[in-house]
Amino acid sequence: MSRSGKDRETRVKTAARRTASSTRWLQRQLNDPYVKQAKQDGYRSRAAYKLAELDDKYALLKGAKRVVDLGIAPGGWSQVVRKRAPRAAVVGIDLLATEAIEGVTIFEMDFMAEDAPAKLEAALGGKADLVLSDMAANTVGHKQTDHLRTMGLVEAAAWFAVDNLAPGGAFVAKVLAGGTDQDLLVLLKTHFRSVKHAKPPASRKGSSEWYVIAQGFKAAS
Known part of the structure; x- marks a missing residue:
């Protein structure tokens, strides 16, 4: 000291x-104090606190029964879900191998694969009421290209949520500076009653990341 x-x-x-x-x-x-705290709390990454802080503000996990974690690796977000909603069924999916988490079913595959939705729903025992995505595309070092690649991934995650959420469900995803692009914003506002952007304290000040929080999924009539 x-x-x-x-x-x-x-x-x-x-x-x-x-x-x-x-x-x-x-x-x-x-x-980084969050890195140190994550080690003390047993979380696999500092990113766990981003979800915890978003949950504190938006009550995302209150009453959650079925949760999908897109791009689960290394597993910090699912650890938070297990801690805050221990009775919820949790399924994670990632192209990367992810070490097992007690109480979480993990698939090593592409969430955009044709058979992925059916496998996830079967593992959950029904439609999800919360879809989480902390994914970002691999960067190539070109700012505009990296932005387009990541936002394309976010849009794919949003469509996954629209196709697989139960009525009243929520979708949370990482976006980049400038927030959600217009097409994605229209998609979310069409299908959710509330769409907001937030930058949790655990997100580094110099980072361009934000999070979009879409709540109150409106099922097709």
Whole structure:
């Protein structure tokens, strides 16, 4: 501890094979209070607190019975769901292998695969009342391309939610700076009674990420 009572910032020396950017990332990780708290609380990533903070504000998990976690890896969001809604059925899906989580059914496959919705619904025992997506497309380093790729993924997740939610359900997804593009916004406002954007405190200030929260799914008449 420093004389002021605050933890001293951990500084990382630049290794011969480590780039300056990776050194900055490592230093940020070592000094991030959410990273430290996640280790203490047993969460797999600091991202868990983003969902927890969104839940505190929007009561997403209140009464949740069936939850789908799109892009579950590494599993922090599903851990929060299990903690806050222990009776809910939870199913996660990801192209990446994800270590097992007690009480969560995990599929290693593409959520856009033709047979994915049926498998997820069967595992849940019915239509989902909450679809979560903390996904982002792999970046290529070109800002506009990266934005389009991620927003395309968000739109696919939104259509998944529209096709697989029970009446009154909710959809939460990560979007990038500028929020939800017009086509996606029209889609969400058509199918949900409330559509809002939020940036939880756990989301780094320098990050371009925001979250769209769509609640009150309107089933087709």
